Amino acid sequence: MEFSEVVRRRHMVRRYDPDRPVPQAALRACLENAVRAPSAGFSQGWDFVVLTSAGDRQRFWTATSEDLDDEDASPDAWSVGMRTAPAVILCCSDKQAYLDRYAAPDKGWTDRDEARWPVPYWDIDTGMAALLILLTAVDQGLGGLFFGVPPECHDDVHEAFGIPREHTIIGAVAMGYAVDGPKSPSLERGRRTADQVAHWGRFGEH
Template sequence: MEFAEVVRRRRMVRDYDPDRPVPSDVRDRLLEHAIRAPSAGFSQGWAFLVLETPEERERFWTATTDGGAPDGWLTRMRRAPLLIVPMSDKSAYLDRYAEPDKGWTDRDEARWPVPYWDVDTGMASLLMLLTAVDEGLGACFFGIPPERLTAFHEVFGVPAGFRPVGCVSVGYPGDGDRRSPSLRRGRRGIEEVVHRGRW
């Protein structure tokens, strides 16, 4: 598929065929492409938790939801056969920029007006979303509620320094997938968001 077509087709898929697992070679390509994302200082401060078995996925949903009756969104999302949780590691960036070739001798977080550890991990996530489209699958990036992060870390033994920037669900789109009502707002045009020369 041409790159422009991949970008045009990219959308968030919120329902999956539970009977069609993601082939292992496709899963591996998602991850191989993710680690090709740019990172400040080539710090590569990311990690990816892959959840494929029904038991692993159930533990994820139990840890990250309130345990009440699932609504339609959650019911459909729980059908995804593959979940990948991209996590950022701030310390990898602070350590890297304290190395001699970067000129800083401290690990002062104030030097970072933008948390590039999260930005770079987000870019890795986008590469997974685009790869899923190129492979004929659907994917969705969604957040983990902040009040559920402690439970997530405990259930999966994630070290404290690693912060999930979200979760990427992947699979073959299901029959219940439909366009988000948010899309009724329409896509903002170039003329609305691009400022040339000055604001």
């Protein structure tokens, strides 16, 4: 598939065929491309926890359910659709890898002061790796969805999957073969065009 077609076809898929597992080769392709993402200082402070077994996926959804104590609560349609994904990839960033890398002799920030960083590149770089996973999924004939993990659930997810505490879960990618489902109301907003978002030479100059 041509790259431009991959980009055009990429959209957030919220419902999957639970009876069609993601081929191992497709998962491998997603991860191989993820590590091609740019990273500051080539720090590569990212890790990915891949959940494909029914038991692992159920542990994830249990750990991220905010309403487990509410017997009357039921998942909304969006959540129900996500849970049909036969693969979930947790995307984790490692800030310490960046602080250590920039304390190396060729960088020289020996104080490891986080204040030197204008933005958290460890999270940004992991986000770019997640986007490569999404694009590769499209190229493999799959659908994907990037979504956040509720902050109050992070401790439970760390514990459930042995993720080191110094690693931040920036989000997760659900993946599988797409099936038709309800459209997201967000789509009614429409996509901003390049002419609307590009500012030539000065902000506000379109």
